[in-house]
Amino acid sequence: MAEKISRIDDRYAINEKYATLRGIHRDAQRHLSEVEWNYLWCGTGDEVTLKDNTAAFDRYRFVTPLFAGIDNPDTRTNVLGFDLSFPAFIAPFGGEAVFHPDGHLAIGRAAEAVGIQQMVPVAASFPLEDIAAASSVASVFQMTFVGDEDAVMDLAERAKNAGYKYLCITYSPVRQWRERMMEDRFSIRGESGPANFGPGRSDPAALVELLEFTQPRWNWQQVARAIAHAPLPCILKGVTSVQDAHAALDAGAVGLYVSNYGGRTVDRTPAALDVLPSIRKSVGQEIPIIFDSGIRRGSDIATALALGADAVALGRLIGLGLAADGEYGVRRTLELLQREFWTTLGHLGCSQVGDLSEAVLYHPPADMAR
Numbered sequence: 001m002a003e004k005i006s007r008i009d010d011r012y013a014i015n016e017k018y019a020t021l022r023g024i025h026r027d028a029q030r031h032l033s034e035v036e037w038n039y040l041w042c043g044t045g046d047e048v049t050l051k052d053n054t055a056a057f058d059r060y061r062f063v064t065p066l067f068a069g070i071d072n073p074d075t076r077t078n079v080l081g082f083d084l085s086f087p088a089f090i091a092p093f094g095g096e097a098v099f100h101p102d103g104h105l106a107i108g109r110a111a112e113a114v115g116i117q118q119m120v121p122v123a124a125s126f127p128l129e130d131i132a133a134a135s136s137v138a139s140v141f142q143m144t145f146v147g148d149e150d151a152v153m154d155l156a157e158r159a160k161n162a163g164y165k166y167l168c169i170t171y172s173p174v175r176q177w178r179e180r181m182m183e184d185r186f187s188i189r190g191e192s193g194p195a196n197f198g199p200g201r202s203d204p205a206a207l208v209e210l211l212e213f214t215q216p217r218w219n220w221q222q223v224a225r226a227i228a229h230a231p232l233p234c235i236l237k238g239v240t241s242v243q244d245a246h247a248a249l250d251a252g253a254v255g256l257y258v259s260n261y262g263g264r265t266v267d268r269t270p271a272a273l274d275v276l277p278s279i280r281k282s283v284g285q286e287i288p289i290i291f292d293s294g295i296r297r298g299s300d301i302a303t304a305l306a307l308g309a310d311a312v313a314l315g316r317l318i319g320l321g322l323a324a325d326g327e328y329g330v331r332r333t334l335e336l337l338q339r340e341f342w343t344t345l346g347h348l349g350c351s352q353v354g355d356l357s358e359a360v361l362y363h364p365p366a367d368m369a370r
């Protein structure tokens with residue numbers, strides 16, 4: 001993929017509808033109703049964590065050494081055995097038909113065109129099999145370990161049979177306090193939400209509501225037992241402390257997913273970026289770490305990797321691309337992210353992704369070292 005980038009086309013984007021992510025953002029906002037926009041952008045409580053996630057990125061600065069620039073850095077990498085054209089996954093986000101009727105089907109096709117992999121949530125607007133059939137990159141299935149263990153294993157088996165390669169395990173103890181959605185009377189099940197919820201709404205969304213909020217919670221012993229019996233290797237999402245990172249690895253997770261769900265679970269938890277360095281330092285270099293919560297542009301990917309992530313996951317940005325122009329909007333979002341990441345690598349003197357380290361960051365503020 002990196003070889004295919006033509007620098008002239010890249011700079012002027014003459015044939016493209018969108019020259020920047022700003023244009024995609026503007027179109028998305030034009031296309032969505034206020035209620036739909038709130039579903040994409042809401043956090044919980046006062047949305048302090050939502051703001052902190054991006055403020056954390058804004059506190060970092062880069063070092064750009066003279067005469068060390070690279071004219072065509074290689075953005076490719078391999079994470080969890082996947083060759084990626086740049087270090088990114090599609091984050092698992094549900095209810096996506098709100099943004100465009102083709103939802104994760106379009107997202108998968110766009111991800112395939114650009115050369116990255118897709119995580120698919122249990123709360124997607126389409127059955128997991130249909131999404132798997134839409135492209136060759138629907139590789140990680142997100143599900144919650146909650147409720148009846150046999151039912152959970154049946155769902156995991158279904159994901160395996162559909163061709164998924166990993167399970168992304170999440171935990172959701174109680175319903176979230178999302179005031180924008182509460183004021184809008186918006187429900188993911190569409191019970192009292194807007195009539196134009198989207199034609200793709202299907203059982204899985206209802207299923208996740210049921211599983212997450214009415215069934216018994218699991219403990220680490222159950223998690224370890226389930227991972228041992230799961231038909232696919234598991235990564236654990238929602239890791240935000242060194243303690244949980246080790247608990248996840250002890251339970252058998254093959255990778256960690258550092259995330260606070262984009263500030264959508266409980267407010268006033270730390271910015272995900274702020275907890276990343278200590279987790280990487282504590283688990284060592286070998287454990288794969290995926291990071292999300294606050295990625296807004298290509299240079300943010302470089303910051304997250306410099307602080308210890310192997311790849312990032314993209315949530316709201318993909319929602320914007322989808323709302324702006326379906327499959328094309330998502331593809332263009334990914335291309336722009338890849339190109340900005342590429343130019344960032346070049347300016348930082350990194351010829352490849354593995355060259356990113358804390359050395360590319362200018363005096364990380366002392367309070368970041370938590």
Ligand SMILES: Cc1cc2nc3c(=O)[nH]c(=O)nc-3n(C[C@H](O)[C@H](O)[C@H](O)COP(=O)(O)O)c2cc1C
Nearest residue numbers: 091092093094121123261262292293294295315316
């Ligand atoms: C509209 C929306 C729906 C989401 N649904 C899910 C979900 O079903 N399962 C899940 O694990 N995470 C879900 N997430 C969280 C994302 O996977 C990801 O962690 C988050 O978007 C990262 O924050 P950012 O987009 O601000 O960078 C959702 C996020 C959004 C914006």
